[in-house]
Amino acid sequence: MPIKDEDIITITPAPMSTSEAVYFPSIIKGFGTTLRHFFTSFGQGHTSRTIQYPEQRREHYTPEQGGMEKSNFRGVHRLNRDGAGRVKCVACMMCPTICPANCIHIEAAESPWDDREKYPAKFEIDELRCIFCGMCEEACPVDAIELTPLYDVVGESRQEMVYDKNKLLHVYDITIDQKPM
Amino acid sequence: MIENLLNMIDGQFIVSALVLAIGVHAVLGLVAYGVYLERKISAYIQDRIGPNRVGLDFGLTFLGFLKGCLALGQPLADGIKFFVKEDFAPKNVDKVLFTLAPVFAVVPALIGFVIIPWGGYWSMPLINLPLLGQIGGETVAVSGADVHVGIIYLLAVASIGVYGVTLGGWASNNKYSMLGGLRATAQMISYEIPLGLSLLATLLILGSFMPNEIIEYQVQHGWMILSMPLAGLLFYTCGLAEANRAPFDNAEAEQELVGGFHTEYSSMRFALYFLAEYAHLVTGCAFFVLLFLGGYHLPMIGITDPASTGLLAVFVKIGVFATKVVLMVCFAMVVRWTLPRMRYDQVMMLGWQAMIPAGMLILVVTSIMVYLGQTTLVPMLGANFVMLVVLLIAQHVFAKLYGRSTANRRIKLYGSRFSPMDGERVITGPTNQLAREDRPVQGSVPTI
Ligand code: SF4
Ligand code: SF4
Numbered sequence: 001m002p003i004k005d006e007d008i009i010t011i012t013p014a015p016m017s018t019s020e021a022v023y024f025p026s027i028i029k030g031f032g033t034t035l036r037h038f039f040t041s042f043g044q045g046h047t048s049r050t051i052q053y054p055e056q057r058r059e060h061y062t063p064e065q066g067g068m069e070k071s072n073f074r075g076v077h078r079l080n081r082d083g084a085g086r087v088k089c090v091a092c093m094m095c096p097t098i099c100p101a102n103c104i105h106i107e108a109a110e111s112p113w114d115d116r117e118k119y120p121a122k123f124e125i126d127e128l129r130c131i132f133c134g135m136c137e138e139a140c141p142v143d144a145i146e147l148t149p150l151y152d153v154v155g156e157s158r159q160e161m162v163y164d165k166n167k168l169l170h171v172y173d174i175t176i177d178q179k180p181m
Numbered sequence: 182m183i184e185n186l187l188n189m190i191d192g193q194f195i196v197s198a199l200v201l202a203i204g205v206h207a208v209l210g211l212v213a214y215g216v217y218l219e220r221k222i223s224a225y226i227q228d229r230i231g232p233n234r235v236g237l238d239f240g241l242t243f244l245g246f247l248k249g250c251l252a253l254g255q256p257l258a259d260g261i262k263f264f265v266k267e268d269f270a271p272k273n274v275d276k277v278l279f280t281l282a283p284v285f286a287v288v289p290a291l292i293g294f295v296i297i298p299w300g301g302y303w304s305m306p307l308i309n310l311p312l313l314g315q316i317g318g319e320t321v322a323v324s325g326a327d328v329h330v331g332i333i334y335l336l337a338v339a340s341i342g343v344y345g346v347t348l349g350g351w352a353s354n355n356k357y358s359m360l361g362g363l364r365a366t367a368q369m370i371s372y373e374i375p376l377g378l379s380l381l382a383t384l385l386i387l388g389s390f391m392p393n394e395i396i397e398y399q400v401q402h403g404w405m406i407l408s409m410p411l412a413g414l415l416f417y418t419c420g421l422a423e424a425n426r427a428p429f430d431n432a433e434a435e436q437e438l439v440g441g442f443h444t445e446y447s448s449m450r451f452a453l454y455f456l457a458e459y460a461h462l463v464t465g466c467a468f469f470v471l472l473f474l475g476g477y478h479l480p481m482i483g484i485t486d487p488a489s490t491g492l493l494a495v496f497v498k499i500g501v502f503a504t505k506v507v508l509m510v511c512f513a514m515v516v517r518w519t520l521p522r523m524r525y526d527q528v529m530m531l532g533w534q535a536m537i538p539a540g541m542l543i544l545v546v547t548s549i550m551v552y553l554g555q556t557t558l559v560p561m562l563g564a565n566f567v568m569l570v571v572l573l574i575a576q577h578v579f580a581k582l583y584g585r586s587t588a589n590r591r592i593k594l595y596g597s598r599f600s601p602m603d604g605e606r607v608i609t610g611p612t613n614q615l616a617r618e619d620r621p622v623q624g625s626v627p628t629i
Contacts, residue, residue, distance in 0.1 A: 013587035013589075015584070015586070015588065016586060016588040018576070018580075021585055022576060027519070031519055033519070034515060034518055037226050037227070038225045049228045050228075050229055050230045
């Protein structure tokens, strides 16, 4: 859409007024602002925005209080199980295709079950490369991969942070209460 | 030979040695806790909390009551961290200068304290000491050195400090460090002038270079900040610039110069620079307190008069002086977290086009007042008012002649949430009712 001439507003910045040009009135106003914040937030007063992690966590608060919304938080992944407790994934390769960080590695194999053709023999997500964009979750046709509210995952080596199928299924087991499918 | 040496040791010598030995460590402690104070103040100003974990309990159960939320152990932890970090020097640096530069920075910052008259004078009683015999029985100055050229010495020492910065920048063999060092030099040269001018004007009235006499004058005639507020303002601002403090910390402007002169420094060498910076700040504030805030004197409180020279009076005076210095340091910190860093050309412009002319005006007007013999509070206040008016008129005239720079005001924009056009109402949440209901959380839609 071309920009119409009448939509263009020419803005000439105003020159400083005398009080601005000698700086000091504005500086004193600035002191007022900083000191107000200093005294209102002193000792975690009412303007203080800090949550004392790890004693307090964002999960304990509602989004209005600055907490987090579990249902759409994008934390570490999980692989969902179906009703029979089997991995739900059908190894369709949608998620490794869409993943912008190229961090999902799947080896598909013929499914041992009758209701589908393929299943992932190996399923690895490199959580260190992942940017937690949630595209894999959106791409999955069978809702097998999901991001969970878990965010404080740690590991002592890089290898440990490459989550394999068992680990991802384990994440499902521990987060299913917090975030139902 | 030994006899001569022993004869040199009199009451003043012992007191000076004591003051120095305690003073240096007190200042170092003040520097360490200054960093802590700065972190706390900046945190509260920015609605955060700041350090609140490292107590002084050292993991021992019987010290559990010290496991405070005040994090008073943080400076200790920081210090230990600096000691055990790797001391890395890049490949192509000038090794000798690279090592020497932090020393050049820190030594001038620490020796400036010598002449600060922390406790005025003390009538020392006669004390019998082994080897030395009787000493004391005289009035001694409670400061490192009670010299007549005190102020000149302090000025001289304070301006050596920039060598450390410049040499560090040069030795690092890195363009950012180099630029930082050069900036520090140019800034130092520019701000030394208005600093000197305002100081000169003050000294014209004080009539002495000797720290104790300066305080005595102020006790009799009122603090200098009352009779020379403009000079005080100029002096404080230039002091900030000299100490490389925000808003004049262009030598280490992170946004432009990575870290400025200390980009390549790590570990204890970096800590020395850090220490020097804060020590400079403390010296600058002590200097200001000495010249403008009456040093150890509090009005209406007899014990802080120069006339009372008992031991108690000395300690009260030290306390008053130190409290004033700490308050000034806190003020400098509030300044740092209030004002954004100035652009480098603006710093230079402020120095040469505003500070130096203002300093000259102050000097000239003060000289006239001294010539007329009118240096008491009321005439000086009048003179300050006249100076202020002259400065404002000059500012106005020059603005008319050369035009003013534009103000950085909020500009109204179409579709802006923060400054919409007149009569426009900008809604930032989804307008579609369905989309709003689709959102699981009520609070994530801003109230419109
Ligand atoms: S969240 Fe994004 S980056 Fe991470 S695995 Fe999924 S698609 Fe890849
Ligand atoms: S998109 Fe879903 S079903 Fe397809 S491979 Fe990924 S997790 Fe499995």
